[in-house]
Amino acid sequence: MKNDSALHTLILMPSGRRGQVPHGITVLEAARQLGVEIESICGGRQTCQKCRVRVENGRFDKAGIHSSEDHLSPRDEKEIKLLNKLGTPELRLSCNARILGDVLITVPEESRAHKQIIRKSAGERAIEVEPVVRQVYVEVAEARLGEHRGDWGRLQDALAEQWGLSGLSIDIHALRRLQPALRDGKQAVTVTLWQEQHVLDIRPGYQEGAFGLAVDVGSTTLAAYLCDLRTGELLASASAMNPQVSYGEDLMSRISFVTSRRDGLDVLHKAVIEALNRLAAETARQAGIRRDQIYEAVLVGNTTMTHILLGISPESLGGAPFALAHREAMDVKARDLGLRLHPAANVHILPSEAGHVGADNVAVLLAEQPHTRPEIILTVDVGTNAEIVLSGPGWMFSASSPTGPAFEGGQISAGMRAAPGAIERVRIDPQTGLARFRVIGEERWSNEWAVGADVPPERQPRHLASGICGSGIIEVVAELLLAGLLLPDGRFNPDSTSPALRWDARRRKADYLLAPAELSANGKPLLVTQEDIRNIQLAKAALYAGAKLLMLRAGVASVDRILLAGAFGSYIDPTHALVLGLIPDCSLERIHAVGNAAGDGARIALLNRSQRAAASQIARSVRYIETAVDPDFQEQFVLAMHLPHKRDPFPHLEGILPDLSAAPPRRRQTRRNKARGITQ
């Protein structure tokens, strides 16, 4: 044992950091000096038990340093009791173990401050957990007669002394809880801080538990994720229909609703806020926490959604020049929006890019960081509007394309949302032109279904076909093309002899029989009409033209990788998407569904404060191309109406697309229809 002024070697695993530290220092403090943050909420009072470490007893490092349990101060009674209670008597509390000799110590993952969460998609990314909300345990001096600081002054002094925090402000709700908490906690309290500068809450004694809610506020669906702000762990998730749907399916109809009724904005605002309140309650219930332990929420959505969320009329987004009320990120008290979380909780709305590309797209980019990869990447998030980002190393172009509701089942005669009974997969036999399909909620393909009065109920499919959802619509059109029933210009092939094509009397227009009456939930045959095909063409042309426009602006001829974000992206089949000409040509194995990347981005901003600055940087650095006024977009749109054939380079479809050179030549577009952006 050396004397008090001696230095000892401390080696920390798994980081491998090493250095000389003074005799008698705690492992917690010594690790901090070597740049390794061990988690601690209680500030070294053997209360939070977050700082447990393992002594690598009897080990030698290369330089011959001998590590020993004896090189730390012995466990005292309180530590032994705590460690036994936790079932880890072999570990040490780093706040109570003092260094008396050379020692090699392992800091387990769960004891590290700034834990990491890993996001997997096309790539893999580690996000450090360092949220805006932090809890610290602090012991406050007792009030004495004749000393006049006030309890808030005493708390500030304690936070400055014990945690180096200064210049703090306090929410009125926290101030109201201060004195009861000090009394109940016998002068010890757990303080919840925002941005290390604003006190959100004060609870008596040691009480860990700070949670955050990330919500992707889609026009149709709200997806909420409840996270532990200390560990980064996803504790619960829930989704719900956006109740605004009943006031308008798409964004334009919501905007119309706001402008047409005096209370329109208020109705839509309250509807979504109440839905968010239900999601907060539901996720809190799932996770077994109280709703008032949610101290922070990050909300993303398209610009119309975020405007309405904040109680701002989206009217100006309904027409050129599509002026945003704000593009910047916003922090608002949850209570000012009517959100029932902790009364002092903050709501952070990520920044937007432009009038039609909102915080949800910024969140997608924050999650995927395509501009940090050495490839040309097309990131597509399909909804009622498609947000498209083309990126290369260090640059991004974005556009919004008005795909309309077709991909969500809107404007399709048998269209429906992705719900049980919706056709989501379609295969068409090129010989007969007849379809088999699969519906959501039933494993078997329709050609294996046993139906009819004589089939016992348990052998019948759980759901008959009720309609077609987005992915089914993509597939049926692509399959019709592959089977030769559809011509590249979108007309049903008049030369086809398939019995599934039901021509009108003069053989000028046909419907395609996708599901016969006996497989249909309402007992009527389920048809794909010529009009449906046209609407799909319009939608896919908008998406494709947007992508092509960005490629044109960026001066790239092809993309290396395509990321499909959102629920739609998760369910569509890349081959069918390519066949339909929804997206530019790309190697099939480089087309990835990345799930709800907007929700992931919201979670990242929830868990890491510096990622909020990164989001603002992204929002500012994306170059937005306004499709609505770009003549090239109109041109690309018209060209993209055609289903891909040899005219467009789709080398990755070689051998998949039928040879359509025999198809009749395209008709010339009329001038009138060209002006409308529509071909026949």
Added chain:
Amino acid sequence: MKNDSALHTLILMPSGRRGQVPHGITVLEAARQLGVEIESICGGRQTCQKCRVRVENGRFDKAGIHSSEDHLSPRDEKEIKLLNKLGTPELRLSCNARILGDVLITVPEESRAHKQIIRKSAGERAIEVEPVVRQVYVEVAEARLGEHRGDWGRLQDALAEQWGLSGLSIDIHALRRLQPALRDGKQAVTVTLWQEQHVLDIRPGYQEGAFGLAVDVGSTTLAAYLCDLRTGELLASASAMNPQVSYGEDLMSRISFVTSRRDGLDVLHKAVIEALNRLAAETARQAGIRRDQIYEAVLVGNTTMTHILLGISPESLGGAPFALAHREAMDVKARDLGLRLHPAANVHILPSEAGHVGADNVAVLLAEQPHTRPEIILTVDVGTNAEIVLSGPGWMFSASSPTGPAFEGGQISAGMRAAPGAIERVRIDPQTGLARFRVIGEERWSNEWAVGADVPPERQPRHLASGICGSGIIEVVAELLLAGLLLPDGRFNPDSTSPALRWDARRRKADYLLAPAELSANGKPLLVTQEDIRNIQLAKAALYAGAKLLMLRAGVASVDRILLAGAFGSYIDPTHALVLGLIPDCSLERIHAVGNAAGDGARIALLNRSQRAAASQIARSVRYIETAVDPDFQEQFVLAMHLPHKRDPFPHLEGILPDLSAAPPRRRQTRRNKARGITQ
């Protein structure tokens, strides 16, 4: 006329500032360069018409500078029209008059930025009007397609360019009004700013009008003052009973109410907030403004009042160590307190000094600034508690004395508040011992009243005597002493032969007949009892002992000046106060009633932002002496129970106080009563 690079001499009156300014510059800008701020809200757009100046045509200054109307650019049509409309065709708009030659200009008081308000009391003080709220008119660039700043970004850029304001944040309510205001104002808006950093409101076009409310929240009375935040003008004032009175007369009973009922705090909080809302509405109505034009409120009150205002339980103020939840000034959004002003309005609560000396006393000191005067000054604010400050140049000591409710009519058998019918003045004839008095609401003294069935109603007094208010109580006791009916120890003089003294059978206890039955509103004689005298003695002893304690601590033997703040201070007669021994000896002409100095201090903090820093400085620098634990206070209290006679030095009462050397010697105090701080 000189060329464009020439310089001209500009002289500004009445300041006398002079300097060389470039050819062609506006008078507004030139004055700013010479350090004279001319008021302008519109930023030189001939809209606000605040910047009018007078050209001193044909005048020469000492150096021979010749001033001429011709040395300014001529009036254009718009300026002529505006000036005619204002009835001042001879003036110029300094934003439109460009300097083309030497010129002498007078800036009228009403055109000066940072106007001054004068406060008169014992001294005279000018307060510069420079509130936290400021309005600026700004023209914002139109949104263009393909440009993505958002309207908030564009507004920030305009504020930076046109007003040099940067780093702004915006209240959610202002953000909601931004786009409608830009639309209605055709891109021109008036922005209301807080602390030049936070946007509170945005209104279309040019719309001046920012108002503030200062309120002295007394335990008994609320006094509200509505001010114009541009001119500093007091537009309206109103007062109301604090509705908390119905839940407890004094502070201790309010605190008991809070601790004894689950909803106690909520009830008291809502009661005072609703009363404040009524006062805001009432003053706004009087001034002819809308309540949502009130952007700032400054509230002062004792610590129990400010705690309850903020929704903080005052429980800890009910017992030692009397810990404040906060001593610091607080800024809270009005909406978070339930105050209905502008939805983004801020409420500023001045800081407190200690557990029993609150923001109201800080406001008194801010208004009176006694520590900046070259005298020893005693500042006394009497209420249920008396706040006492003893100051000299650069130092202040404060104490709070538990005077109890006697001075407000409480614990006095015939006591009542200052309301019509309350006896406020009393004179006792030393020969007969009989009293005459005056009541509030009736000019004549009671000896001139004509009463009885035979007197026509118009000759009868408007009010008969209903009770005695604070000043009446002081006077009757002082007059009883002067008339020799009362002994210095507080007993009625058994040697008196006055018929107004009604002795009990054994002549051990007497009541004094102040008003006979025929002059009393309820037809019963109005009496002053021995018990009443005792309660007055206790109250005055507390006040006097507090003052003496501070003199002891400060090491001063006498005071040069006494300031009596508050309503009570305004109505009591200094001579009677001295006779009673309420306050230490002082030259009668140096005892001043300074009115509602707490309300004045609140107004000062409302109108001048730097005075808020001064208030914090005052709150921190006052040395608070806790009477509750000071043995010297107990000692002084016991001594002060006696009504002043020759034992205490009261040279200024020489010739007024009767020679009481003949009075029987004081009885010795019993030990038990001494411990209770009470003499017999």
